[in-house]
Amino acid sequence: MSTLQSRGKWQGALYSFVLVIIVWQAVAMLLKIPIIPTPTAVFTDILQIFQSRMEIHLLYSLGRIIAGIAISILLGVSLGFPVPKIALLPIVMLLFGLGEASKLIMIVLIIVFQIIITARDAVKNIPQEIFRSLQSLGAGRRQIFSEIIIPASLPEVITATRLALGTAVSILFFTETFGTEYGMGYFIMDAWMRVNYLDMYAGIVMLSILGFCLFSALDVAEKYFCSWR
Numbered sequence: 001m002s003t004l005q006s007r008g009k010w011q012g013a014l015y016s017f018v019l020v021i022i023v024w025q026a027v028a029m030l031l032k033i034p035i036i037p038t039p040t041a042v043f044t045d046i047l048q049i050f051q052s053r054m055e056i057h058l059l060y061s062l063g064r065i066i067a068g069i070a071i072s073i074l075l076g077v078s079l080g081f082p083v084p085k086i087a088l089l090p091i092v093m094l095l096f097g098l099g100e101a102s103k104l105i106m107i108v109l110i111i112v113f114q115i116i117i118t119a120r121d122a123v124k125n126i127p128q129e130i131f132r133s134l135q136s137l138g139a140g141r142r143q144i145f146s147e148i149i150i151p152a153s154l155p156e157v158i159t160a161t162r163l164a165l166g167t168a169v170s171i172l173f174f175t176e177t178f179g180t181e182y183g184m185g186y187f188i189m190d191a192w193m194r195v196n197y198l199d200m201y202a203g204i205v206m207l208s209i210l211g212f213c214l215f216s217a218l219d220v221a222e223k224y225f226c227s228w229r
Helices: 003-031 039-075 085-097 100-124 128-136 141-175 184-193 197-225
Strands: none
Touching: 003 039, 039 100, 039 141, 039 184, 100 141, 100 184, 128 141, 141 184, 141 197, 184 197
């Protein structure tokens, strides 16, 4: 990714953020109802409650997302079922309880196939001439794997991970509303049930920031590991 492309991506994200804040502020000022506080009030609330009440929820959510994606990337077998994966949530909870295991398993079940299929297709699209050229030079399986397969498939795997990340954040919110005391999903729903709209919006903003930071981390990883692309 060139410096110009990277700069354009960051500028686009900044412009989108500013636009959302402007629209949000306008709607809040126009409607003047408690259910839609101003951005200033929400960000002030984040600063006030982050260390005392929000930080632990954010860390739990971050850990679950990273663990779920890491397991998904490492898995090398297909576990597909001919039903929507979210429908498996009650079964997973019955088998594995309401703790961390069921939440990680749901994240893995939903996103692992995107990564596996993408990696498989990336390897299939490598021209056979490349393999033959390296084999003719006496390369073994380990060298072929490290010199051809990993470099050729890594950009596509990172792209699939980036797409899977959005799904992981969404399913994380859903799973954290069941049988847990920590996590941004729990924090947001708890604030909603207590009619604390400032905390609710603060949680939504922080979950969005978490997702953006993880996306940005993947962009940095792609730039570092796939600089040749």
